Structures are given as structure tokens and as C-alpha cells.
Amino acid sequence: MEKTINYLAFGDSLTVGFGDPTGLGFVVLYQQWVAQLLHVPVTLQHAGTNGATTTELLNQLETDANLQAKVRDADVITITAGGNDLIQAAIPFFFENDSQYLKTALQVYEANYRKLVEVIDHLHQGSAKPYVMALIGLYNPLPQVPDSAYWVQRFNLILRKLEQPHIIHVQVYDAFIDKDDSYLADDYIHPNEQGYEAVARQVERTVPVQRLQDLII
Numbered sequence: 001m002e003k004t005i006n007y008l009a010f011g012d013s014l015t016v017g018f019g020d021p022t023g024l025g026f027v028v029l030y031q032q033w034v035a036q037l038l039h040v041p042v043t044l045q046h047a048g049t050n051g052a053t054t055t056e057l058l059n060q061l062e063t064d065a066n067l068q069a070k071v072r073d074a075d076v077i078t079i080t081a082g083g084n085d086l087i088q089a090a091i092p093f094f095f096e097n098d099s100q101y102l103k104t105a106l107q108v109y110e111a112n113y114r115k116l117v118e119v120i121d122h123l124h125q126g127s128a129k130p131y132v133m134a135l136i137g138l139y140n141p142l143p144q145v146p147d148s149a150y151w152v153q154r155f156n157l158i159l160r161k162l163e164q165p166h167i168i169h170v171q172v173y174d175a176f177i178d179k180d181d182s183y184l185a186d187d188y189i190h191p192n193e194q195g196y197e198a199v200a201r202q203v204e205r206t207v208p209v210q211r212l213q214d215l216i217i
Helices: 025-038 054-063 065-073 083-096 100-124 148-161 193-206 209-216
Strands: 005-011 042-048 076-080 132-136 167-170
Touching (some): 025 193, 054 065, 054 100, 083 100, 083 148, 100 132, 132 193, 132 209
Parallel strands (some): 005 042, 076 132
16 A cells, blocks of 8 residues: 655644745645655645644644644644744833843743643654654744844754754744845735745755655655
């Protein structure tokens, strides 16, 4: 029987593809690329929620039995999370110039993301089949906010610390530098079609091909 790759896209509005008029986002582009690379069908399970914070995504993962089943079946998982944590903290920071808002958001983000990875790994325990988890890093969604670049990099550092052989941090920050006009949608926060293509290309470049090939052996 022909092998099928099960791809679960989990996360916030970047997983939804918000801002892309084509509706594809990076998720469908990556699905198509994996199918072409491995020459096997790739089924896509979409679990994206506009506006979701890491707290809300973790709650969904811990309580939604349907999502948990999708996690267990997944060979490839991509996660986008943290942008809303950053934005919600950046707004009061911008008006009050109190970095404690961002420090607290960073602490919550790290605790939640570590737990997200822990829960996913736990759900996969007992399964002999390998799987790959790609953690999509943050670009700077608020370049107009002072010190935002510094804090985005602090958030991304957390993902680098979570890397394991099957957990890959996909760095997209550099791809968006000085590309606000060409990569961002009209809201100047979410990517547009070109921006999502850039994210997809970064996932393709970063997730080792051998890891994907191991999924069909």
C-alpha cells in the first residue's frame, strides 16, 4: 500500500494564512513541496486559529481530543505561535514604555511553548514511526515599535533552545528584514502572498530532506 504523509498545521493566523488573498498561506505551499519531494500523497489537517496566543493553543491541545488524534497521526507538524503574545504585550509597552509587559509575555511564551512540545511528544510516545516538528520563528510584525527587533529575537531564541533531532526551528526573521512593503499585507502585520511564499521557502530549506525521507521508509 502506498505510503501517505500526514501533515498537521497547528497554530495562529499564520497557519490560517490570514493576509494572503490566494488563501494558500505557507501551509499549502509546503504541503505541495513535500508531496513533490517524496513522490507520495500528503494529506493536510488544518488546525489554525486566528488571533490565538500560546496560552489558547496550549489549552486547545490539552483539551481537544480531535486535535490530539490528529497529532498522534501526524508525520509532519508545523507550529506558528507567539506573534499574538508579542503583539498583546507590545501595545501597553508602546504607550507606557514599561518593558515588564514584554518580559512577562516572554516568560509565558517560553513556558507555554515548552509545554506544547512536551504534550506533542507525549502524544507520540509508543509510536514506532518517526515524525518531524517544525517550529516557525517570528519575523518582526511591529517594526514601528521601538526595541521590537530585540524582543522578537528574544522570542526566537526560545525556539532554538527547543531544538532536538526531530524538532527544527525555522528562522524566518532575516527573510523579512527591509521587506515590509513587499512581504506584508495591508494591515502591515500579517504576510501577504509573497511573504507566505518566503515562509514556505524557509521551511523547505531548514527541515532536513533526510528527515522527511525517513518518514516513508
